[in-house]
Amino acid sequence: MKTMKLSGYFKCLSVLLTIAIAFGVSNFATAQTTTQEGVSINFDQTAPHASAVLDVNCDGLTGTKKGVLLPRVTLAERDAMTTGAAEGLTVYVTDDGDDKGYWYHDGSAWKQLGQSIWKKNGNNAYYNTGKIGIGTDNPTYQLQMETSSVNGFHLESFAGELKFQMDGLVNGSNFCWLAHKAKPDGNGNSFTPTYVQYSQNNREGLLLQTYFNEDPVEPSHYCVINSGDGNMYFLRGGDHLALVYPGGSDNYIWRFYGEVQADGPYTQMSDSTLKKNIQPLTNAITNLKQIDGVSFNWKDPNKKTTLQFGVIAQNVEQVFPNLVSTVTTPGNEFENLPSETFKTVNYDGFIGVLIEAVKEQQTTIETQQTTIDTQQQQIQDLLQRVSALESQ
Template identity: 30%
Template sequence: MKNLFITILLFTSLCLWAQIPQTIDYQGRLADSNGNYLNELVSVDFLIYDMDTAGTVLWTETQDVNCANGVFHVQLGVVTPLPTTLFNIAAPWLELIVGGETLAPRTEIASVPYSLKAEDAHLLNGLSSTDFMQATTDNWVNTAGDTMTGQLIVQDFVGIGTPTPGRTLTVNSTGPDPIQWQVNSSPVGQLGSNGSGAGGLYLYDNGPITAKVAANGNSYFNGGNVGIGTDAPTSELTVAGTIESTSGGVKFPDGTTQTTASFGDITAVTAGTGLNGGGTTGAVTVNVDVPLVLSSTGPVINATSTGYSHAIFGENTGGSDYSGVYGVSNTQDYYGYGGRFVGGYRGVMGLIYPTGSYSYRGVYGSVSGGSGTNYAVYGYAYGSGTNYAGYFSGNLRYTGTLSGPSDERLKENIQPFKNALTKIKLMDVHTYYYKQMEEEKQFGLPEGKQIGLIAQELEEILPALVSDNVHSYDKNEGVEGAEKDVDIIEYKGINYIGLIPVLIEAMQEQQQQIENQLQLIEELQQQIDDLK
């Protein structure tokens, strides 16, 4: 395309309408590089920039213009509305692109189109003039009795009764109560002064004062609860947070004042109204340098735990042989349990995790003195099921005498035991090794080469000396908070002590056979001697 030239004929804003126009009239004349005026329909892009070169496009639209002898006339803004903020800049510039060719230079839009700005001349910062209150002076309103509706917006300080407000709202009055709130012409609140410069806040409820907050006097609330950090107080004062006191203390109904964080002597606790509390985390610590003495006609301490924890926990962190928990019950002879424990799984459990090379005891019992029968450790098993008065998973050692009941007065249907030697001859003695099981099964079988009988074989010969036994263990033993996973191992055991009477009888039978044989030998020897 040949280079085009434009001659601006008219650049104005038409005011032929009752309302302020929203378009700009623009006339021009297009000619090619040879000076020939165009007589055709051409597409023209109109762009408004904020600078005469480069810059930012503020508005653009495209129109098809009909040139007659080069002259064309358009209204800018009929395709894309002109924004009211377009002429907020100092000098907007118009650029034309005809048939893809940018015409230069840009044309500055003169002052006439600035009449578009008059569209929002009745607005202030986007607000209508009806949103503002009229005043006779710049900063003063003195129209007694006037009322208004809607919102009043003030961007600076407001003074009531003073021409020099120093804060967002400054109220000055010669009376003691400059501010009062009313509902249906009745006062519900009041902010005032006692006349000496000290202010106060008063709240009413159908006449009488229900709350008072004074600057230099007593403040009070007549009824209701007060919440700090919570909108749902459940007591006269409910604080959801920390209460801090830098002086003074807490005064109790008996007239005493607690001024320090340490606890004083607990001299008495009234049942039902004494020490109580609760929580889900943390611990309660009582530090005393003297014994904490508790007394009751019922349980002295009644503790309940609902989780995987201890109802009562005692720990001795000293270096001496003191007790984590020490119990004494009635030192009178023959009465009282120093400790009594009842459990759904284990009544008493003793654990030792030694780290040294000394002698350690998981459960220790000791008794001495007196002329009666004493038991350091006493176990009693009864009832149906598999019960053991004592069960040891591992080696068992003792010093002293191991005895069992054998009193004739405890026995009935006493019969001689015969053919013991024959039964002994049927027994096979074996050497063997125990299978080693996982430690978690807590079976405690001995290691090394063993000598003994096989229970199943002995059961065919002397079934009375073989018993069915059960070893139970918890797979999760020692895992804090874990559910119990109890399994059992069924096995046959041999009463080796019960074999002793059988061996005695067998030896007696064998001795009788020997004596009979000796007598027979003597008789045969005598017969031989007689034949000589």
Template identity: 25%
Template sequence: MRTVAGDITVREDDNGNNAVRLSASNTYGTLQAYLNGVIAVQLSADGSTNSFINAGNVGIGTTGPGKRLDVYDTSAAQLRVYGWDRVLGANTTGGQIQIGGHATDFAELYNTNGVFYITNTYNNAAGDIRFKTKTAGTAVDAVTIQASGNVGIGTTNPLQKLHVIGEARISGLASANYYVCVDANGDLFESATACAGSDIALKENIQPLASALLGVLDLSPVSFDWIDKQGRGSAREVGFIAQEMEKIFPQVVRTNPDGFKGIKYDVFSAVLTRAIQEQELKIEDLATQVENLTTLPDTPQNEPTSETAFLFTREMYQSTQDYLASLNLKLSDLETAKLAESSRIDLIQSDLDAVKAQLDKMGESTQSSESSASATPSSILIAIENIYNEFKSTLEALGIIKGEDGGLIMQNSLSVLGEATLIDLNITGKLTLGLLQIDGMQKIGESREASIGTVSGDLYIMPASSGLLRFMGDKIAMDTKGNLAMNEGIIMGNKSFRDAVKLTAGETTIEVAKEWESVPTSVAVTPSYNTKVWVEHVNATGFEIQVDSESDKEETLYWIAIW
């Protein structure tokens, strides 16, 4: 034992590593127990912050501790714990409090490096952390943090990183129509427009979106009910199946950490916009083709190739209609003239019948015993001679002579005022029927060609009410409504309005230079390989062709301009 002024120390040896010390002054009293030179137990009293032991309960700052440890102080902090090594009073950074005495089932409260931790995991054990509130005497789970990191508000089984049962509200926005967004740093901010970042300063490797129309046409919109009606509601919904969408547009589908798939509908709007643009181009192309169909004359510079297709314009249709109407009128005049000539031939036939009758009577008179004064041979011969002379005059007037084949050849003009039926009629030269003129020997250049035309005016060809006009061995046909069908043939034209260009492997853009007097309404392009193609910047100096996928070899693009 050692006594110093105000101190009494009971120690094991002179070093005082293991000792009990009792000290006092006019302001406080202290009882200390040392173990291996370190204070293991200390009880102090200064009149305000006192320590007491009462019936197994320890009170600090109170004379009536009601629990195993009861701490009371009028200052801001009533309990201070130091030391990561769980030694109270070690006076190091950190400290720890364990709740629960089981070796693997307890919670901890501790601080290290300025960070305060609450955990219920130790020795590989895991569990939830729940915050309860009490309403009307009943404790309710308000917030749950699962071992997976999912946080639930209003639910003890959160399915996502944040799962809220009930409504959420954010105050302080300038308007109810504003959006709450998350920026690139993870901070929340308000916006009067959508939240998706779209500034060009945020982007690189910008490319036009490839064709989307065919993909959109393959989609299957559905209606459905949610299985989790508590969390998602019981109303009937419409949308798409993410797995089906992923097969067509994988860039608009996301996969959550839990394995469930979702659709980024804000991204999908760009796909729909592209599909609408493609559909509009198709509609415009069809409208242009309907209004601007054209066919080209058969000239050397317009020789047909397999690279082009037939087009017919309204001008061709109208001109053909006018031509058919004119030809039909000429045919009508020809029919009238034919009837007139037929009447004259009938008169000649009648005269020939009269001659035959006279000859028959003459034969009968030679066999009869009676004779008539008017039926003498001389009178009959005179009658025959008169008929012959009249017939000869008619033939001479018509310019009819006997041909080498025994047929008749008419050298002069023939005017038929009545009906006439002509079989196997051969005409060398021109046949004029009113204003219609058919020339089988018209000189064109150095050769003779057949032609059908008019003396003046237009040529109209009018089919029957239900018939068709057929040309070139039924290769071309037109009905009474002006619909033109081409069963065979290809377009003919020069490079001013149609051509083919070569697309080098790896290219997606090619410029075509032209010198047009007027800008085409549109340019249609057909690629030689499976890709989507469109035309931009059409002007008097040419246009630009774009394809959405490059080829690994040289390909050909066939184009045709439409005015």
């Protein structure tokens, strides 16, 4: 191979290699090949690679391969080289700790090769000196992720313990849910997903859902708080418990299939400062006499099957229309509940009427008692006069 005239750099390197061989590194059949473009140090006399100014390889070496050692210095020794350090100067810092490893000078400061903001503690990595941004270079929060992708964020434990997902749906709405996947309890039952879900697509606004049975089609607990065109529900599978708010109206409905028990009183706001147009009730007894108390059974087999006492809404509406409301439940596709329209009675509204009816009745009783007492006295007087006449 034709040898070209070497630059000063290659001459220096050639001298160093010659000295090394002279000191007895004769057990390696080392070949130095130089060209105008570079130097090759190898064992098979191949030319240096066209892209390299220095090409070192172990091809042809028998036994254990060898590496290249760069200068090994302490951290203090590295810092002492800072002044006048050439761009690209590389050393290996031997001090134990985060600074240990290869460093290069970028012309203004030392940079660690493979440098990361993450610190190591054994097999663990940590970062506690700032905020982390994914998709943003200016995070406001400790962990902030931004993306225009439909699939935004997903975190899942493959053991089925935790699932957290946040998506931006195709139509631009937002979606966030937290789910606990199915897990047997060891007794033949299955806890099928528990959801904490938020979406904004004119459907669920907030969804809390838990299944506790073998059939996920029939959930045991269910809560939906809708926004937009939706409504608010609180439902329970089987014997349903429902809270329904027909949007835009003042009709709040609690639907219970079964009994309601509590160890405290049920109270309503009744402060005079909250009321206006206060008027006494009249003709309470006359009005109550037009209402029939009845016994009945519910048609719906899901409701209580025992004999019930109460009134009929249509009957009450003829006398006290303000105590009767007509409501419509919008139904729910998840619980297969159809829309229903029916009348309800404000039984508490009868309290005022019954109080006045008792007072009217008591007034009548007291008036009659006064009349009876007067008549009794008159009769007693007459008996005394008759007795006196008979004794003459």
